[in-house]
Amino acid sequence: MKILIVEDEIKTGDYLKQGLSEAGFVVDIARDGMDGLHLAVTGDYDLLVLDVMLPGLNGWQVLETLRRGGREMPVLFLTARDHVEDRVKGLELGADDYLVKPFAFSELLARVRTLLRRGKSGTEATVLRAADLELDLLRRRVTRAGRRIELTAKEFALLELLLRRQGEVLPRSLIASQVWDMNFDSDTNVIEVAMRRLRGKVDDDFEPRLIRTVRGMGYVLEVPDCA
Ligand code: CA
Numbered sequence: 001m002k003i004l005i006v007e008d009e010i011k012t013g014d015y016l017k018q019g020l021s022e023a024g025f026v027v028d029i030a031r032d033g034m035d036g037l038h039l040a041v042t043g044d045y046d047l048l049v050l051d052v053m054l055p056g057l058n059g060w061q062v063l064e065t066l067r068r069g070g071r072e073m074p075v076l077f078l079t080a081r082d083h084v085e086d087r088v089k090g091l092e093l094g095a096d097d098y099l100v101k102p103f104a105f106s107e108l109l110a111r112v113r114t115l116l117r118r119g120k121s122g123t124e125a126t127v128l129r130a131a132d133l134e135l136d137l138l139r140r141r142v143t144r145a146g147r148r149i150e151l152t153a154k155e156f157a158l159l160e161l162l163l164r165r166q167g168e169v170l171p172r173s174l175i176a177s178q179v180w181d182m183n184f185d186s187d188t189n190v191i192e193v194a195m196r197r198l199r200g201k202v203d204d205d206f207e208p209r210l211i212r213t214v215r216g217m218g219y220v221l222e223v224p225d226c227a
Pocket of ligand 1: 007008009051052053054
């Protein structure tokens with residue numbers, strides 16, 4: 001799942017980005033309101049972490065513009081000001097939750113997970129499946145044939161993408177931008193290496209094989225017809 005952080009304080013932003021990345025999310029960061037709004041509109045984010053006091057547009061203006069444009073992704077506000085009217089204003093504008101700085105990262109992570117669960121309820125599955133492979137988005141757990149499989153954050157994100165787009169051949173450039181947040185560079189074999197590790201964990205000891213390389217095109221996860 002993809003999260004956008006809009007935060008002008010460098011240290012706080014970097015700290016959040018690192019923590020959320022380690023928790024398995026793909027994270028982008030914007031340092032002011034204009035950039036934040038632009039990314040929020042053009043990127044495909046599941047959730048926004050939005051600071052209130054920002055240069056350019058403030059957090060409220062960003063949120064207001066997003067909601068007016070029909071963007072419904074959950075928004076978690078960060079505010080340094082513990083005033084009732086601030087919270088009320090944020091919630092009235094369509095924020096889903098807020099945290100008062102300073103906060104513990106574990107608290108932020110708990111709120112983020114709650115918002116994602118709420119946002120998905122009824123509309124989208126939180127467990128992705130193919131044959132006997134299961135990926136639980138909220139518990140961050142993968143099993144195959146009932147056996148627990150330990151994945152790194154990147155492997156998890158990679159498998160999530162493959163499962164969400166099951167049956168579709170995904171080009172390396174798309175995988176690079178969705179999982180590594182980078183533009184595809186033909187010199188790097190980072191995707192191949194991660195894919196090999198992932199297949200080693202979820203496919204090598206099982207039948208049928210679910211992940212396939214489509215030469216010259218990319219990768220696909222699908223349950224073979226003969227299965
Ligand atoms: Ca700020």
